[in-house]
Amino acid sequence: MALKYSSKINKIRSFALILIFVGFAVMYGGIFFRESVWAMTIFMLLGLLFIIASTVVYFWIGMLSTKTVQVVCPSCNKSTKMLGRVDICMYCNETLTLDPALEGKEFDESYNRKSLK
Numbered sequence: 001m002a003l004k005y006s007s008k009i010n011k012i013r014s015f016a017l018i019l020i021f022v023g024f025a026v027m028y029g030g031i032f033f034r035e036s037v038w039a040m041t042i043f044m045l046l047g048l049l050f051i052i053a054s055t056v057v058y059f060w061i062g063m064l065s066t067k068t069v070q071v072v073c074p075s076c077n078k079s080t081k082m083l084g085r086v087d088i089c090m091y092c093n094e095t096l097t098l099d100p101a102l103e104g105k106e107f108d109e110s111y112n113r114k115s116l117k
């Protein structure tokens, strides 16, 4: 399966959404262990933990959003937010970069990990 890139904020957002679903699924799973109060409690707590984790991730998105740079996408002319040195347009998946040296290069997540020296 080909790896589909999406903008980082969208990626984190879908991750948080998955955590919520997993949390509810785990909590729902607890119903099957009704006979054992302990098993059910553990399931409920685990589910709650996932939901708390997703809340933390959502909070993290909020923090990250303050660090994003608002840019106008050269491809679709919509204003999009980008994070790090390279990111992808939220609307048309066009590669965006703040570093002129990387302009025109193939999108590579690893550019974000290199230091800005």
Ligand SMILES: [Zn+2]
Binding pocket: 073, 074, 075, 076, 077, 078, 089, 090, 091, 092, 093, 094
């Ligand atoms: Zn675009």
